Amino acid sequence: MIVSFLSSCGNLKKATETDKFDYTVEKFADLQILRYKVHGFDELPLKQKELIYYLSQAALEGRDILFDQNGKYNVIIRRLLEAAYTNYSGDKKDTNYVNMETYLKRVWFSNGIHHHYGYEKFVPGFTPEFFKGVIEKIDPSKLPLEKGQTVAQLCDEIFPVIFDPKVMPKRVNQADGEDLILTSASNYYEGVTQAEAEDFYNKLKDPKDTTPISYGLNSRLVKENGKVFEKVWKVGGLYSPALEKIVYWLKKAESVTENDTQKAVISKLIEYYNTGDLKKFDEYCIQWVKDLNSHVDFVNGFTENYGDPLGMKASWESLVNFKDVEATKRTETISANAQWFEDHSPVDKKFKKEEVKGVSAKVITAAILAGDLYPATAIGINLPNANWIRTQHGSKSVTIGNLTDAYNKAAHGNGFFEEFAYSKAEIEMNDKYADITNDLHTDLHECLGHGSGKLLPGTDPNALKAYDSTIEEARADLFGLYYLPDQKMVDLGIIPSADAFKAEYYSFMMNGLMTQLVRIQPGNNVEEAHMRNRQLIARWVLEKGAPEKVVELVKKDGETFVRINDYQKLRNLFGQLLAEIQRIKSEGDYAAARNLVEAYAVKVDPELHKEILSRYEKLNLAPYKGFLNPVYDVTTDKGGKITDVKVSYNEGYAEQMLRYGREYSSLPNRNE
Structure with missing residues (x-):
């Protein structure tokens, strides 16, 4: 919470x-x-600085996951907007351009096209005609096109999501009496109704179980060919490319932990990401609660369920910190x-x-x-x-x-x-x-x-x-x-x-x-x-x-x-x-x-x-x-061993967001 x-x-x-x-x-x-x-970062011992650096890299690698969870078109829309923004060659005082820039900044802030707090879809202040004209002038290799897809086809698919107020109007709908899944744009369910989702999970629950797993926490519930099932977020499953990189950095962090308890926490989290097993997640949580003596701590994973209209599935988040x-x-x-x-x-x-x-x-x-x-x-x-x-x-x-x-x-x-x-x-x-x-x-x-x-x-x-x-x-x-x-x-x-x-x-x-x-x-x-x-x-x-x-x-x-x-x-x-x-x-x-x-x-x-x-x-x-996050820069010796980590605060908003888009964006345009 x-x-x-x-x-x-x-x-x-x-x-x-x-x-x-x-x-x-x-x-x-x-x-x-x-x-x-x-x-106090500069006064930390080198080993703790190194641990924070590795955990920070693991944190940043999950960025695309949240974009996709907030809406199935968010990753591709963000990439399309970034391409338009970085390759625009027209008048930057043009009202359409100014409003497109503001729209992109709002998408960055909200990790998608819906307001981060009110959940309503943003109203673009630029026209479809302007946006299409900008896109058509860009080298197609710089656009988020699928194999065989034309620019016109991309625009036909994405423009209604951006410009039509009736398409995906709310990320999370809480209106009493409505089907909360069918009327929410969040990407936690596909092809199922609220009644079908509730029935699916009710059948899994055992009222006598005193240590129940958090059913549905780390999966998308889908219906294909008449069958309802979960696509689990794990290495080898949904969101695998991002989770693989998170695990890579967690293993780096595991090598410089402060104590055995902290090492066991990271090890169990890696095991959970590799298996998607929610019992492993509970074991990780218990280990994490026991880690009271470490100076450095972190949260990394599918954690809070505010973004799911049914309050079951968790958005991805991370926080790296020290006492x-x-x-x-x-x-x-x-x-x-x-x-x-x-x-x-x-x-x-x-x-x-x-x-x-x-x-x-x-x-x-x-x-x-x-x-x-x-x-x-x-x-x-x-x-x-x-x-x-x-x-x-x-x-x-x-x-x-x-x-x-x-x-x-x-x-x-x-x-x-x-x-x-x-x-x-x-x-x-x-x-x-x-x-x-x-x-x-x-x-x-x-x-x-x-x-x-x-x-x-x-x-x-x-x-x-x-x-x-x-x-x-x-x-x-x-x-x-x-x-x-x-x-x-x-x-x-x-x-x-x-x-x-x-x-x-x-x-x-x-x-x-x-x-x-x-x-x-x-x-x-x-x-x-x-x-x-x-x-x-x-x-x-x-x-x-x-x-x-x-x-x-x-x-x-x-x-x-x-x-x-x-x-x-x-x-x-x-x-x-x-x-x-x-x-x-x-x-x-x-x-x-x-x-x-x-x-x-x-x-x-x-x-x-x-x-x-x-x-x-x-x-x-x-x-x-x-x-904005600070920037951590590492210094290494000739053998590649980290000798220092410095923190700086000079990066601008667009500069940071575009860098994150280049360096921490491993998921495909569509994650199905």
Whole structure:
């Protein structure tokens, strides 16, 4: 599970006068590109630098996999656009060219032709006639043509996907009552309906199995000649060319591991990639949870299921990182007290874990982002996702310190919070406490929230179907919100004041009720799981607290603001909702999950939305942000042995994306 970062949340740390690092790169459409600094890399021992380099290469080799998972035409469209962009010889001030360049940059950012957060297909600002004219002037050898295919045939096939708004309009459709597979453009299913997919996996599951594999996690489900079966993502199977290169670099990393436990983790991951066996994946996850002493760590694989409308199949992602020792003292304090937090949770005792096992947490420095964590990324991660592994073996939680640092410094002084906060009191509270309370909420969300509670015996982990991601994120967010004001946080010495929690409470409610709407196009519903989670929580407590005016939407000078009148009663409402969300999760109550999400998380007030967009537009900000990766250059001796690894930050956005397209693009145009 992941925590996403909302640049609109207003929790901004103050940039230091001495930090001259340039965090901002460029802005286009609704996106801003940032850099992050890999603090402390130069001081690492050579062996750890070498390990990070190899793991980074393994990470970058998976790029094409995500493009293909997000849509069956994404790889070929990206290559066609890159050919047009790099071989264009006309007027670069032409509106069509400028809009084609912006479109390509959006495709790079979203790893496909659909918005990375809203899931809707991009509307091209250039004409088919212009694009075809550009393509026809390019040497055919530089175009992604299939054997025997003409340029005209390529255009006939691809142009409707790009230009026709009715073709593949949404990458992930969550609309209640529709066939979520047939109406989603993501490439996890081919030729099957939602009913056929659910029936296929229901027949495989054994309700008595207490250690079930994550069915469907690493495969495409297809129907050919009337037969439904899986095409597994593995070496020798689907995505083999990319996975072979990932394995190559993992083997390099295996040769320079810090200890035997870390070596066993990489070895098991290689075994899983070679076989596609999900039992091997579980064994890898268990080994990974046990690796607590390594300074360098990583995620590499088919991990999160947000991109699958049924919440089963996982997108490919990777993160390479190393421990921030000083900042980790905070998260270690939280994880060391995990049992206390579980015992004092407001949920029913029968849904609590009697014994919390293996909860570990740390603050990390990201060294490379890849797949579904690049360019847009999470600020916190808790893995593995399998409930039984969490229960029996524990989980690892991370807060990505250098990314939140980059977000905060790039956003310093942008005027956002000042525009939407109710009064000077909220602004001062935000300035004083938001840096620590935002980090603590992330820590509690990842370290304890996702790891809390348990499923009742016999509950299907996929019982909540399309609503599972929203419910799970709400559960983790509510856990963090409930405990932020607790005296235990003060007693542990990890929050500076008993009133500090109010900064996060206000920011969260302002975001969930109003400001995250800057990410929604007029007329659209809320689609993304994290956004649905936040609106669900905020709208529910607004309604339930209305009789006592716990939280209100009020008008001031004709504009709407959030006003919190009773922070303690708000905490009680968070606790009540947490108890119900945990019950839904533990019992697999699909009907209750559906009712909650559809009632509170999906619909948008059009008048409020219009107002928020108008106020936001005046600030000239981008609602979405993502990162460029640093570049790692190796120095070798005459024998080819690595003698040093240097990190640099000078590569531009288009420069990096085009280089990745040249160096890390091993899959064919079509992956069938």
